[in-house]
Amino acid sequence: MVERELERAKNGDPEAFSGIVRSHQHRVYNLALRMLRDPDEAKDATQDIFIKLHSRLKNFRHSSRLSTWVYRVATNHLLDQLRRAKRERTRRINRPWKEVTHLRNDPRSEDPAVVVNQEEVRQIVGEAVDELPDLYRTVIVLHYQQGLSYREIAEILGVSPRTVGTRIHRAKARLRSRLDPVWRGGGIDGGK
Amino acid sequence: MGGNKHCDRLRPHLEAFLHDELKAEIREQMAEHLDVCEECRKECEEMRFLDDVLFSALTMESSPSGLTEEILRRSNLIRENPPERDWVRRDLLPGMLGSGLVSVLTLLLGVILWSGFLELSGILDPLEDAIIPWFLQPVAGLWEVPPDVWESMGAKMVLDALGPWIQWVASLASIGGVGLAIICLMVTVPFWWRTVKATS
Numbered sequence: 001m002v003e004r005e006l007e008r009a010k011n012g013d014p015e016a017f018s019g020i021v022r023s024h025q026h027r028v029y030n031l032a033l034r035m036l037r038d039p040d041e042a043k044d045a046t047q048d049i050f051i052k053l054h055s056r057l058k059n060f061r062h063s064s065r066l067s068t069w070v071y072r073v074a075t076n077h078l079l080d081q082l083r084r085a086k087r088e089r090t091r092r093i094n095r096p097w098k099e100v101t102h103l104r105n106d107p108r109s110e111d112p113a114v115v116v117n118q119e120e121v122r123q124i125v126g127e128a129v130d131e132l133p134d135l136y137r138t139v140i141v142l143h144y145q146q147g148l149s150y151r152e153i154a155e156i157l158g159v160s161p162r163t164v165g166t167r168i169h170r171a172k173a174r175l176r177s178r179l180d181p182v183w184r185g186g187g188i189d190g191g192k
Numbered sequence: 193m194g195g196n197k198h199c200d201r202l203r204p205h206l207e208a209f210l211h212d213e214l215k216a217e218i219r220e221q222m223a224e225h226l227d228v229c230e231e232c233r234k235e236c237e238e239m240r241f242l243d244d245v246l247f248s249a250l251t252m253e254s255s256p257s258g259l260t261e262e263i264l265r266r267s268n269l270i271r272e273n274p275p276e277r278d279w280v281r282r283d284l285l286p287g288m289l290g291s292g293l294v295s296v297l298t299l300l301l302g303v304i305l306w307s308g309f310l311e312l313s314g315i316l317d318p319l320e321d322a323i324i325p326w327f328l329q330p331v332a333g334l335w336e337v338p339p340d341v342w343e344s345m346g347a348k349m350v351l352d353a354l355g356p357w358i359q360w361v362a363s364l365a366s367i368g369g370v371g372l373a374i375i376c377l378m379v380t381v382p383f384w385w386r387t388v389k390a391t392s
Contacts, residue, residue, distance in 0.1 A: 034250065121245065121249060
């Protein structure tokens with residue numbers, strides 16, 4: 001079914017291509033949003049990624065699954081965009097982690113009775129993920145948000161599954177050091 | 193405690209264990225180790241907690257309305273009006289032509305400069321006439337370092353001292369000019385590569 005749709009899309013059938021867009025755009029947009037941290041940029045990047053996929057569809061050789069190829073093109077595009085933005089020094093990297101700083105300085109956070117609501121937890125963790133280096137953020141998002149296995153991520157990034165594991169491990173170590181003060185302060189129940 | 197030896201060996205695999213990425217054998221060992229090692233179990237629980245936090249925090253958001261339609265509209269526009277594809281990127285053209293010209297000139301200059309030395313060594317480069325175009329032949333003599341100049345620089349002495357190796361050295365000498373040209377040609381490779389990438 002997917003194969004047939006893909007062949008039709010490769011032959012220029014707009015209906016078939018729209019099927020591919022519809023089945024992948026949600027995931028690609030969310031990946032872009034988490035990587036670029038800006039809804040407008042994520043929207044533009046998603047469009048650019050699909051335009052790129054559209055123009056390269058004829059070159060797709062079935063050596064990997066379609067979804068893997070879509071993720072690979074998307075990831076490369078987003079990492080390139082981040083690299084370019086860094087070069088131009090227009091990105092707001094090293095943005096202060098204001099929510100966590102705020103919680104740490106908040107006298108209430110010393111009080112174990114204070115429970116940070118779920119939305120706040122999401123925001124705090126999201127900010128911590130945003131601050132990870134691009135390569136670490138990529139694997140974290142692909143694994144935890146997109147639900148991909150080490151092997152799938154490895155195929156997308158062109159590295160070994162072991163490298164993926166190492167990157168996830170290092171990323172989590174950074175996250176733990178960032179988040180520890182928050183849940184040690186009583187904000188989040190860390191089961192400790 | 194399961195002992196430090198086991199901890200050191202198995203702890204690096206905790207992450208993969210949690211994500212069900214371990215091979216059955218190590219997975220079994222890890223499960224057994226966690227039953228007896230409180231420290232690793234605690235570490236595992238902390239990792240699992242962070243996993244839960246990450247899974248619940250990094251949820252998907254709904255994509256903006258009209259995104260699919262916008263993508264399809266743009267891709268249809270491109271299909272209907274495909275952009276003209278240049279075989280050569282215009283912005284790279286001056287660099288490519290410039291470096292190509294430098295390569296050719298260096299090749300000619302190299303051959304001309306070395307030809308006096310080749311004459312001195314008794315091996316006149318048979319390629320010289322073939323490489324230097326007819327319209328440059330009359331002026332080639334102006335640039336050529338003549339054999340007597342080479343001799344005054346001690347080239348003859350060096351050639352005599354080399355004795356049996358003279359043929360070999362002379363053949364290397366003829367490579368000198370060509371070598372320079374090859375280096376210049378290599379300089380042009382990035383330009384061509386960028387062009388190929390940009391147009392494919």
